Amino acid sequence: MDNMRHLIHLIISLLVLVLGVIGLKNLQITVPRMVRSGDSVLMTCNYDLEGKLLYTVKWYLDDAEFYRFAPKKKPPGLVLPVRNINVNLTISNKNKVMLLNISKKQSGLYKCEATEELPTLETKTDGATMTIIDVPQNKPTILVERQRLPLGETLRANCTSGSSLPAPVITWTLNGEPINNVTIFFKEYSRNIKIDEERTFSQSYLELSMTSEVLQEGKLLLKCLANIPLVYKASDEVEITEDEPFIASVRGDASPHSHRTNGCRPVSITQCLGLVTMFYILLTARSSS
Template identity: 45%
Template sequence: MDISRLPRRGRERERERERVTCTASLKNLRIVAPERVRLGDSVLLTCSYDLEDAQLYAIKWYFEDEEFYRYVPKKEPSHDTFSVRSIQVNVSGSNMHDVTLVNVRRKHTGRYKCEVSEDQPRYDTKLQEADMFVVDVPDTEPRIMVDKQRLAEGETLRANCTSGASRPAANITWSLNGKLLDNRRMKYSTRTQTLHTGTGEDGRQRTRSWLTVDTQGLFEDYRIRLRCFAQIQPVYKVSSSLDVRQDGPYVASPHSHRKCCSGGTYNIRNR
């Protein structure tokens, strides 16, 4: 159509129609990636988008600025992988939206990018990115130590807990007799220190927490059960426990009985 022959208002409407017609269909691009994953795990990265009436030309995945996976639906085969920092791609678990990484290592901590291109005639391209941290979790349980394992009621309990080495350092919290520390019910203080066990970017760290608490009113069945939690959200949580026993004299009620416990541990792994 020769729009030069149209009246001015008609020419403006026709130009607006052409502008709308040429507007890209690619919208709502979003990358979904876990903020933290465990060393050695498999990881699913997802790139969601809306092409409306357009067709997909290609989706490309980058680690930092290096392409490691490409999906082009019109090619045969449609998948391509590229050697980038030993990233391993499970091709059977990857498609026009997802890419699956296997056996992730520390060096795969960084920024991941998803680039989507729509097919002709527009070839519009958009990119989104997300950061992922590979956590090197402790290989040992937290260790609790106390100044004295027998205390009279009202004596001060002094304990410390040290997490296994990890990257990043674990966060430590305490519970007494199954209840988290509460300054409304008990008098206590804590302090925490991060201990470096290596050097450089690969250096692992331990966390040590010191606990001081007044034992008045805290003994249950002549003991206080200390539990120390080491946690790296959301991929790791492990605890250890230790019993501090009450030193006499004490009066036993008909409903209480003396228990002898050696303490225990439990391990929660969130995948």
């Protein structure tokens, strides 16, 4: 009897060993690294059963199971309540799961765990982190001191982004090209301003000399871009015109209608406050340098 038991145990061990060699392998998960809140997200889980049967596929968020696919169950898909995750059962299956209207609290480590059928119940797992971003509701806004400037004067501009977490990164372009100190001289000051635990906005202040090199047919196009990689990009732009000096006629006829004036886009009280803040920071930076 002992010999028979030993033989059976040996056969089972050999079967497990052989089946394990040719069973489940190469499991790989695909999860977006960053996405916008409110979007739908499709995550995939691919693996090779090498002819074996699938027992279950389970999806986890930070070790809490929220979706299970069991091909022998009717229906095969099952959703479990975790952080109000909304799973599209029509699209989700053994190789993918779709989440609807995702929110920031659903950020975390997502894992896929696949298990093959008896007798081995071989299991493989892979995971990846997804961060969900509440992007700014408003596009960035440029404020300039004046929209008409003569050559030799300094153009001062402020760009303020909408609020989010993380805060957008602000960059500038001049006439469609990134601004750099190789071609022109400029000064830039940037900072992030925290509103609360969930929201921060960015401000960037630019000083640029009005020279013939920056003008194209007496004008320049200044643009600021606010960017959160992979999920958000928005911009604002303003056209600055060269203010040529007025030359009176020989008769001294200085008609007010022929005189060039400086112009500025209509601004709100909030924008004016932002402009005042810009000048204060620029003065502070100058005094400390």
